[in-house]
Amino acid sequence: MEKGMHEKAAVVSLGCAKNLVDSEVLAAQVQRLGYEVTAEASQAALIVVNTCGFLESAVQEAVDHLLEMARYKEEGSCRHLVAVGCMVQRYGRKLVSLLPEVDLFLGTSHYHRFADLFQKFIQLGTPKIFLQRPGYFYHGGITRIPSTPAHWAYVKIAEGCRHRCSFCLIPALRGPSRSRTVEDVVTEVRHLAEAGVVEVNLIAQDTTAFGTDRGEPDALCRLLEALEDISGLHWVRLLYTSPFGVSDELLRTMAASSKVVPYLDIPFQHCVPRILEAMHRRGKSLRPVELIERIRNHLPDVALRTSLMVGFPGETEADFQELCRFVTDVRFNHMGVFAFSAEKGCRAARLADPVAEEIKQARRDMLMALQQRISRDNLRRLIGHRVPILVEGLHSETEFLAVGRLPTQAPEVDGCVLIVEGEAVAGDIMQAEILKTHDYDLEARLLPLRPGASEPSFENARAPFGGRGKI
Incomplete structure (x- = not known):
């Protein structure tokens, strides 16, 4: 089923940067079918929506997008609408009857097989859904069409997650942690640099877990050291680093590097040991303040980004005030705050002592207002520099x-x-x-x-x- 280049396809990417890399793989797959990739869904004969399913709010956003795209089947040029990704993996076959507007559903194991599976569906009319246990992960042998500006790129170094946080569905949606080899990542980054990319942002569910599933706990440090030798590459950034994986060796490697920027993205989620333990985030062993002290001893001028969760079951007003003091004392450079969502299938959804929705939202607003003042004060120090x-x-x-x-x-x-x-x-x-x-x-x-x-x-x-x- 080779299409002429006059026929167009649109890939709509929802959710995180990791999803965006998968959407770039999907774009290469639809191009392989003969379609011209376009950003204008209204002009597309094929529309592929890469969904997020991490939270109910993300699921609702995905449904809204699919219904919006379905209008083009009635009013525009769209003939086929496909849903791919985490929402499909989460809800499975239920979606076939719930969203009859969608022609085909694919889970999180099929990004790199989209062309073959879509052709099979067109030829046979069935099945309408392809699902299997998560096993796919991106590597340098998989073609993708970059959607980011020509001078920077995301590089996914691993897939899945080794952690079992009580509020998170990612291991169920994406499977266990699976890492690429150092050599594979270096080869991809070298090709990107040759194409004009000056900044790469390394991403995974947990970048500090890179290599641990392969029995290579030093793999991330070896990767950062290897990237030093790539001509044309100037900035390397670590995103999605777990607080449990920020070792002294990693910090020393960052400090010695001429290309790794002074930046760490660490989702602490909370600072109260009792809450962290209920989150299954090693509450007894993790001491956020001690970790930040250690980071700043190695990298005195590091910029820290974090994400925090308010309203976790059992969070008291005293717990929230302690979280506010933590933010005030640490003075993060960048911060996101999320209200706890009781996601079906997560252990935290079954915990007693829930926090009222209006209290959760009020705490989120208060914490973001506090961070706004901190950010403003932090940035003022740069005037004249x-x-x-x-x-x-x-x-x-x-x-x-x-x-x-x-x-x-x-x-x-x-x-x-x-x-x-x-x-x-x-x-x-x-x-x-x-x-x-x-x-x-x-x-x-x-x-x-x-x-x-x-x-x-x-x-x-x-x-x-x-x-x-x-x-």
Whole structure:
């Protein structure tokens, strides 16, 4: 069933950055079928929605998107609508009758087999759903079509999760932890750098678990060391790091690197030992404050991102106040806050002493307001400093501003730098002077490089990046 290039297909990606990599694999699969990949679903004959199923709210978002896309079957050019991913893995065959608008359902094991399975469905009309136990994981031999800007990319280094947090469905949806080899990741990053990528963001359900399933506990450190030798690559960022896996060896490797940016994304979830234990997050052994002290001893100017959960069953007002003190003392650079959701199939959904919904939302709002003030104060320290900026391109809302990011700002989830003066090309790493700050964003002017000067590195400007508070 070879399609002419005049027929188009759209891939809609929902959820996290890890899902986005899988959506890029899906895009390559639909292109293999002969479709032209488009961002305009209204023009597509085939629409593929890569769903998230982590929370009920994400499931509802996926359903809403599918129903919205189904309109194009009636009013537009769409002939086939396909749902893929975590929501399908979570609800399985129930979806066939619940969403008759969808022609085909695929779970989380079929991203790289989409072309073959879609052709089989077209030829036979059945089955309408393909499900099996999670076993797929992305590797360098699987083709994907990048959807991120040409100068940066996500690189998925592992799939699945080894942890069994009581509030999380990821192990059921994605399976146990499965890592790529160091050599496979290095080969992919080298190819990306040759294509013009200057920043890679390493992702997994838990990047610090990389290699442990293969009996290689030092694999992440070896990977970071190997990436040092790749020409053209300037920034390497670690996302989704587990607090249980941040070792002294990892911190020493980061400190010695010229390319790993001073940034760690660590989802602490909470700070109260009793709550952490109920979450099955090693509450008796994990001491968040001690870990942060250890991180900052190795990386004095590290930027820390975290995610926290409020309203977990049994969380008292005293527990919440302790969490607020923790945030005030640590002064995270970036933070997300989520209200606990009792997801069916999770052990935490069966716990006694639930927190009322209005209290959960109030606590979330209070914690985010606190973080807003902290972020504003942290960023003010940068005014007048000269820092390196990765130029992203023109602002999405106006052609009169360009935007960029500091090494301590991850793409898509953190703030940005508004470039109000100077000229550069997207992908350039330029020196800039910070002129003004807002709650989460900054304003800067680009500085011209002196003749013969090398590109600025974050080593030249680490001191202002701290935002470090008392512990």
